[in-house]
Each structure stands twice: as C-alpha cells, then as structure tokens.
Amino acid sequence: MTKTQKFPEPNILTRRDRPTLQWSAEECAPKRGIARTDLIGRRIFAPVGDTPLERIVRAHEMMHAKITPAEDLEKWLARKVATFDAIQAVEEVRVNYGIQCAGFDLNDLTDGNEDADGEYAAISGEWRKAVLFAIATAGTAGGKRFLVGVRRHNKTWANALQKIQKHVWQQIEGAYIGKIGRKRVRSEEIFSTEVDARNGLYPKGFGWTERMAEYVDRLGEIPPKEPKPKSKSKSKSKSGDESQEGTSDKTSGNGDGDETDNESSQISDKGSGEDYSEVLRRTNPLQPQRGPDKWSDLKWGKVPLTAVSKGRLGKRRVAMPYGRNPRRIGRLYTDPQRRVFDHERKAKGGIVLIDGSGSMSLTRKNVLDILKVAPGATVAIYSDMDEGAGNLPNIHIIAKDGKCVDEANMPAFGAGNGVDLPALEWAIDERKTAKTPVVWVTDGGVCVPNGGWDDVLALLCIRTAKKNNVVCVDHVDDAIRQLQALNNGQTVRVNYPQYFRQVINKLGGLATEQEVSTK
Secondary structure, three states: OOOOOOOOOHHHOOOOOOOOOOOEEEEOOOOEOOEEEEOOOOEEEEOOOOOHHHHHHHHHHHHHHHHOOOOOHHHHHHOOOOOHHHHHHHHHHHHHHHHHHOOOOHHHOOOOOHHHHHHHHHHHOOHHHHHHHHHHOOOOHHHHHHHHHHHOOOHHHHHHHHHHHHHHHHHHHHHHHOOOOOOOOOOHHHHOOOOEOOOOEOOOOHHHHHHHHHHHHHHOOOOOOOOOOOOHHHOEOOOOOEOOOOOOHHHOOOHHHHHHHHHHHHOOOOOOOOOHHHHHHHOOOOOOOOOOOOOOOOOEEOOOOOEEOOOOOOEEEEEEOOOOOOOOOOHHHHOOOOOOEEEEEEOOOOEEEEEOOHHHOOOHHHHHHHHHOOOOOEEEEEOEOOOOOOOOOOEEEEEEOOEEOOHHHOOOOOOEOOOHHHHHHHHHHHOOOOOOOEEEEOOOOOOOOOOOOOHHHHHHHHHHHHHOOOEEEOOHHHHHHHHHHHHOOOOEEEEOOHHHHHHHHHHOOOOOEEEEOOO
16 A cells, blocks of 8 residues: 655745745655755755654644745844844754644654753753753643753753743743733734834844843853852661652653653752752843844943932831831730831822833923922933934933932933833832832833844833833823822823834733722
8 A cells, every 4th residue: 555645735835935836746754854945946855754743843844834934044144133042942842833723633743863962961061062952842742851861960960941831932922922811812922923113123023032032042141150069968878778869669660651751740849059040030132132132231421410309209117106007016026115016108109101212292391290299219311312323321310319300400301212111120129129110101112222122122011010000191291190190199091102112012911000008
C-alpha cells in the first residue's frame, strides 16, 4: 500500500507585505535544522508524512512562510535592537504560538534529542546558549525534554530556565490576548503582516519578536546564582540517611518517556540560589535597554524655588484618645494618653507629575494654576527639549517642601516626551507611603525620543499607573478639580486620556474610570 504524502502548500498563503508568487516544496526529515523555510527563495523543506510530528513540523514551516519577515529582515536587524540568534529563538516562540492558535498540539513537537542538547548546555556552562535553546522550544514537548537534560547536571539552571520559558510564554499570551485587567480580548496584531507604522518595516507582528529578543539578550547575560553549600548537620535526615532533596529513586528505570515526565515534574525552586523570579521582575520586557525604542534617562535641571506654597494634600491617620474603632489597641499599655483610636487628618505631601510636551499645549499660567491647588506637594514637569540628542535637562522639580517656582524662573517645556515612563516611576518611588496621592497630568501621547506614539509604550504606562493607583488626568481644568478634591479629602476618579483610551478600547478589560482613594 502506497504511503500517503502531504506536501506543504505555501501557495495558498497570503500576506500584506509581499505579493503571492509561486513556491516550491521539498521533502525532508522532521528534524531540527533540516526542516526549514527559505523566505527569499520561496522554498519550503518539510516532512510529507501523516504522523503527528510530521504534521506539526509541516505546520510550523507554513507558519514561518505566513508571518516571518522576508525582504525586510535585514532592515529589522540593522536597527540593532537585538542579536540575530536571539531574534531567531524568539521568532520560534511566535511561530509555535501561531500554530497552537491554529489548533495544533505542541506536545507533539519534539525530535527526541533535546535532552542531549540540555546535557551539553549544562556541562559546557554556556548560559546564553541554554537560554536561547530554552526560548526556542518554550511551550513544546521538546522544551520539557531540554529542561530534563539540563537538570541532570545543574538543577539551578533547570529551575531558572523553566521560569524563563514560562515567563516568555506568558508574555506572548498577554500580547495576543491583550490582557490589561480581568477581561481578555483577542488581538491579532502579533501575527499582522501589515506595515509597522512606528518604523515603516514589515511585518508589524515582528515588532513583538524584536522587543522580546532584546529582553532575551539581557537574560542571557544574567546566569542564576548557584546555591550555597549546605552544612553537614542539615544534610542528614532524622534516620541518618543523606537527604536527596529534589530527587527520587522512583524516577529512574522507567524508559525515556517516563523519565521525561518524572524528571520534569521534579524541577522546583528547592536547592536553587537566588530565585530567578526576582531577576524576571527586575528586567522588564517592554522597557528595552538599547535600540530606537529605549526611553531616555532622566536628566535633572535645577530652578530656584522662591515662592511659598504651604498647605496639605491628601490624608493621613493619626492616633487619638477618642473615636469609634480601637485600631491601635497595643498603645493601651504603652501610651500614657491611651491613644488607641485612629483619626484622619489631611497630610502634607503628594506628588504631581506634569507632562510638558508640545501636545499638551501648556502655558506658564496653566502650570502656575496647578501649583496653586497643589499645596505642600512635590511637583515636577518633564519634556525632552533636545529629543534625546544632547544633554539638556528633561525634567525639573518646580515645587517641594512648601516652596515653588515663580513665573520668571519657570523652566522651558513644550518639546517632546522621551521620559514618560521613567518620570512616572520616579514619581511613584518619591511618595512616602502607598496612600500618598500621585497625580499625572498627561494627554497619554507617550513616546521615546525621536519616536512616535505606539500602543506598547502606552500599555506599559497604563499598567504602571493602574498598579500604583496613579490619578491620571488629561487636562489642566480636570487636574485642578482633582487636586481640589484631594485637598478636601475626597475620593477622586481616574479618567484616562484619549490616547490611553484608544489602547484600552482596543484591547479591552480596563474601565475608563477607576476610583482612587487617599484614605
């Protein structure tokens, strides 16, 4: 009986960035490095059998033909945001996620040799290569086998690589689904082959690959810390036998399939050094450290604060000897006045951050009006006056400790953005407590130096503001109303600016208004 052959059919695929022309397909073995797609020459090398492995490898190569850059790849690489091998590894994640969305089971994707690759990576001590291989196989059965091989020689690396795989997979799920809040709405842009308006390159979906590859490059430079050796007293169990933490005799002698499942289930944080989750939290995938999509560093300018701006902003709790609820019962024995009750008083402080970019169209009088209703607050205004090309200051403190700038000494503003996220993070770090109000006056037109607005940067700012209860206002009049409400101890409502609403409406899941209390 003749074996059924199913050749890939790339001729049926259409893209927005290149015309539909004739492709050729050739048979090959379902092995890594042998099955491949030549996008420029329009040739696919893929298996033609009907086994689950051959079907998914064929689908993998078809997805490359559908979404991976062709003629514009050299232009993407010329941006020097990420290295070529990191881009290759991350593109495998995007392609694999694409075929999973198409209904293929990634548990079928393995050539059976990944555990040997993992052993070699652990023995050779090449952390960067281990990261790239783990990324390229993330979410697949081959990725699990790779971790098994690594774990046989280095449990610390296996734990860290597992966290990296999971983290990168979560990033692409978040990008595809568009998760901002509790709701999740699908967004097809990660697979888009339209032009990327931010840089004029095709395809648009490859922008995610570039950003994530820059992040992977950073992770490749941060190997996990090895665990400290345990003392002999702690290495013995109650019965006097040596502790075999993280291992079990039950995991051996069951064949390759059982060994893979058992060993992968044993990977945990036990016995590791620094928890690599901390590294992943410190390194933000949406905040690149190099390339044209990088925020500028804050360059502080100084202006004299000669005017007086005394007052209070927000609320604070103080101990009192009378009240309704004894929240400080411990003071009953330590405080001679027995101040066991809480009383709310308006507290000095608060942070006001003003977007001074040209799109805000602020005048000096507008800024002074904001200062009048922000007594006792720390107020800063930012604007990248030289678009990141020189060393001119891009942020100034114009009010602090009851003093503020006068109109004659007002710093220059009204140019580009460039530092929206760093300035926002500074404002959040500057507050004394989590209840100290932070008000951000911005139209949401965030952008990096010499770059335009895009939804990725906006999404990062939205998440940062939402997580830290930042009061976002997009107009001077609204800022004055909200600051007056805070002065009166009232609960204010966040009303996201128009640019942010575009992202919110596009991805869904976040109400345009959010109550923020400073109690």
